[in-house]
Amino acid sequence: MRYPRPRTFFRIFYYSFSTLTRPSRAAQKFTRTTQDLRLKSSMSSIPFIGSLFSHSGNSSANMDTSYPVQKSPDEWRAVLNKEQFRILREKGTEPPGSGKFDKHHPSEGVYTCAGCSAPLYKATHKFKSGCGWPAYFDSIPGAVTRHEDRSFGMARTEITCSNCGGHLGHVFKGEGYATPTDERHCVNSVSLNFSPDDKVVEGKSEGAGDGGSKV
Structure with a gap:
């Protein structure tokens, strides 16, 4: 064998x-x-990684009845496009460097809220920060409201439109920029519109967004 x-x-x-x-x-x-x-x-x-694939969806500040302009989610969807609604009403964030106003530096004009047309920032407030989003060292008095934001496991200061509660972005202080306030209002371009004429914007803002501007 x-x-x-x-x-x-x-x-x-x-x-x-x-x-x-x-x-x-x-x-x-x-x-x-x-x-x-x-x-x-x-x-x-993991808060940071999770935030890369989704938005917070927290619209508590937008439901605050202290804002002059009050609309239901469906009413906002009727006047905003999908990306505007995601950022203004659901506190989303646009990718860095993608916004049309990131490298927009006019000598005069006013940036207004894309949701209600209320004036928020003057062109003279804008500066080059290199952060990837439009940056302003100050706002038109009373145009922006600040809120404590503890999402994603950190303490930040959220900024919203004082007229309609639309989410703009966040404000940071003490970063060392050579500006009068040493503040950086980091704002989503999607949250904004721009008019090169101050007087036209201020004239329209009296009835902006059905609620009028408080600035």
């Missing part, structure tokens, strides 16, 4: 053993699915 060579024998043994112990395709697919679900769950629990 002839026996298989030792090397051949071990190959046969290894193949038989690996075949018996290898998980089935269904089991492998189940394992991968479980791992994917665990990964997604862990990512959503």
Whole structure:
């Protein structure tokens, strides 16, 4: 009787053993699915990473009845496009460097709220910060309201339009910019419109957004 060579024998043994112990395709697919679900769950629990794929959806400040302009979500959707609604009403953020006003530096004019047309910033308030969003060292008096924002596990100061509560961005202080206030109003371009004529904007703002401007 002839026996298989030792090397051949071990190959046969290894193949038989690996075949018996290898998980089935269904089991492998189940394992991968479980791992994917665990990964997604862990990512959503990390504030910063989760924020890269979704917005906070917190519109509590926008529901504040102290704002002159009051609209339901459906009414806002009727006058705002999808991206404006996401940022102004759901506190979203546009990607850095993507906004049309990031590198916009006119010598005069006024930036207004894209939601209600209330004047917010003068062109002379804007400065080059290099942060990727439009930056202003000050606002028109009374045009912007500040709120404490503790989302994403950090303390920040959110800024909203004082007329309609639309989310603008955040304000940061003490960064060392050579500006009169040493503040940086970091604003989403989507939250803004621009008029090169101060007088036209101020004249229209008296009835802006059905509620009038308080500035």
